[in-house]
Amino acid sequence: MAAAVHKLLHPHRSRDQEKEEENERQKSATEHARDEEKHTLAQWGEKKAPLEPGQIDKHPDQKMVGHSSSVLRKDDFELIKTLGTGTFARVWLVRVKNATDGDENQVFALKILRKTDVIRLKQVEHVRNERNVLAAIAGHPFITTMVASFQDHDSLYMLLDYCPGGEVFSYLRRARRFNEPTSQFYAAEIVLILEFLHQREGVAYRDLKPENILIDAEGHLKLVDFGFAKKVENRETYTLCGTPEYLAPEVIRNTGHGTAVDWWAFGILVYEFLVGQPPFWDQNPMKIYEQIVEGRVRFPSAMSAEARDLISGLCTVDTSKRLGNISGGASTVKSHAWFKDIDWDALYHRKVQGPIVPHLRGPADTRNFDEYEPESIHREAYTKDMQEKYEDSFKDF
């Protein structure tokens, strides 16, 4: 039946047939490689051991995670539930299909991007950055691990570890705001992430906000969505991106920006943790931007002096005075009085208990994620023209 439909849909039968035969020949070898790869994935999923910074730096081919897979396919995964949607991507909770014994319970998050949408929304460069950055940093304890990436004719796939705790955003909105110890714990894990991204990888993340921070099964953070992350190293970059309330003044003024934008956004984040909403807001986004470039942060009277001092240091318009960007980098943030109770080494090694450890019924529990609208049936075809023009950009995916 499937073959008959196939025939109807594909009048150029002879060519297809040739292809199929060729496929048959390669199939057994590929099948074997796929099964092996699936088993490896599942094994990684079992342990999820974080790597030391020195191990993360290895080439993706030399560590267990972060490589581009030529054998994995969408069919290898059963799509269970949508975990999140973006303008050109959808993230699914997936289970490994036809897994070997003992591996069938391993779940992952699969981010699926349609090539046509990526092209239409001019995000080709961003998507490439995202994959490459995630590959380079796979293994960090507080960053989503890209286990593997792969692609097919019209889509790109990133297989990520699943964080069953859901978004910090949801907890924050439910709580309205976090108390100081909770804010300090989460903020401190973010500091470790930024320290690593900036000082070890030369990467600016560029979209810090509670929506992009997940809580894993053990109550630690995972930073997700590296769509705007970019290896900037020592050069400034100019493309405006981020989230309105979190944009740094230099991004708005287009004077060139670098990793310092993450320290600005980090200040906004700490403020939002403690207050329940970011410091600069207006219904009219232009008014938000006007407030941001003016940079006058006002604090609720109940906020502690240390917290005010930290936020003022981070949300400093002049990047040459901004905490985190000045001499000493992240260490100036780590040694700030607001973080005086943090044992940074224990924190990196996940030895500090987080304030929320999600209650879960097994590893595939999705109770901490919201319901999303089903995917629209309408899909633009990935045309030959597009393929000719862009396929090369996706070749390493």
Add this chain to the structure above:
Amino acid sequence: MSLPPDYSNEISSLSREILTHQPQDVLQFCANFFLRRLESQRAEFLLSHHHSSPKGRGMAETTFPGGNPFGTSPSHTATYMQRLDEEDENDHVASPTAASFFPNSAMDRAQSHPANEDTFGNFAGFGGFGDAFNTRPRPSGAPEPQPFPNNYNLNRRTSVSAESLNPASSDHSDWTPPDHPKSPEQQARLREAVASNFLFSHLDDEQSAQVLGALQEKPIPTKGIKVIQQGDVGDYFYVVEKGSFDIYVNQSGKLEAGPDGQGSRVGSVGPGGSFGELALMYNAPRAATVVSAEASNLWALDRVTFRRILMDSAFQRRRMYEGFLEEVPLLASLTPYERSKIADALETKKFPPGTHIIKEGDVGESFYILESGVAEVYKRGNEKPVHRYGKGDYFGELALLNDAPRAASVVSTTEVKVATLGKNGFQRLLGPVEGIMRRNDPSKLQDADGVDPFTRSS
């Protein structure tokens, strides 16, 4: 019979913990583990019910007013983005920075009030939120508290991004902004029209001239022409030179078909006014429909041109400063990254002719690079200048190293533009200069100490 999944899950996370921590006292460790789990679950539970249990200990503080305003679904998009600003709006929209923590009594009071009147920016999905955060006089009558905005959007926020801009790529390197001719009167009118806009008020003279030059005339021949449509993608910002325009907002967020499709008229804009400025940031849907009320004349500027003007001038300025810095022997051991940080921190200053930029004998605090113009160096006892500085020359750099008095005076001959950075700024960015210079060659420090920068060429 299999074990309940909850149990298996708890046991496997306990096993993981035991593997990580390798406790000596296993029993105590297990007991602690379960106590922690219990505490964390309880905290989570209390958190979701905290409005009914104000004394709950958890990760949230409970002194904050507000019930549970979170009945919204993630499919609600950030509709707050989609409206045009009106003059009187600020009366209602309190500054979000003015947050203040109310005591519980204030919270109860606020909740008992009927819904607030500011319906325009409120969203049905927020339930009681508007009430809870509506601001009422404090019972105590204390002079504070500044109001917490009653309409902060609590939904997930959408990321935004503009076209990729890359100054280093070859196709942009010889780009020059378009220059559309204007009469001096038009120039003046346009300059004034954009002067109050923060996106333009930060521009230097050259950027400002380029931006004004890039404004392109768009004559609107008659009444009833839709210049922008609510919900459409926005690429252009418009300044009204003459004529007038009506602004319509449809509550649905976009222009709809039919006679009332553009919604209700919320205002108008006349000569010297402008609209569509968000389009200069990124491609966001238009917040309103703007229709000509008579034959008019508009000037338009597109986002890519605007942002490229800003980028190119910033890029050139940075590279110029980096180039200048490379020539300063005292800073020879800076890495390119450090140089770029210093270049970013340099501050531009302008001086009229005849200004003493530095004075002999003063304590030096900043160093200077001459960006344009001419300055002369005077030393006490010499009537004539001992040296002349032009573009790219630098002076006063020893101030970064020590507090010795200035060895000479530098006086501007023409109007000059300098880039300057103080010792504090330098140390803040890179640490002590001595350390940086010692990095490559410890002997340099000695040499530099002996150098009088004002006698280089004499």
